[in-house]
Amino acid sequence: MTIQTGKLTDPAVRAFVNAVNGGDEQALQTILTDDATMADDGSDRDLAQWIDREIFSSRGRMDVVNESNGGHDLVVNYRNDTYGEMRTRWHFDVTDDGHISRFETGQA
Structure with a gap:
């Protein structure tokens, strides 16, 4: 059972x-702060490279x-063309003005 995206609590x-x-x-890119950071399985990654590889190109x-x-x-x-489907956890740090300054993901 999944939650419809429109019902997620944080805008x-x-x-x-x-x-x-x-x-x-x-x-x-619009929802991320200019200096946003991220980590995958506990290791900081290059945000732009990770987004391209793990999200958009796959x-x-x-x-x-x-x-x-x-x-x-x-x-x-989460699924993409590279790894197929896997259960993942995500944590988002959201600024007071409603942008994401950091997210962390990894296997759940």
Whole structure:
């Protein structure tokens, strides 16, 4: 059972998921702060390279299974053309003005 994207609690996280699922790199860049950072499985990664490789060039898709922490923590069935489907966890740091300054993901 998945949660419809439109029902996600936090607007910034909702916009992030919509951008990923829509293949909209410009929309994703708009929701991120200029100095946004990220980590994958506990290791910091180059944000631009990771987004291109793991999301856009491999057609990533997020199906949200669960949200917590005011919508800042998600459990997602994530799939892309490189790795297939896997259960992942996501944590988002959202600024007061509604942008994502950092996200962390990894296997759940």
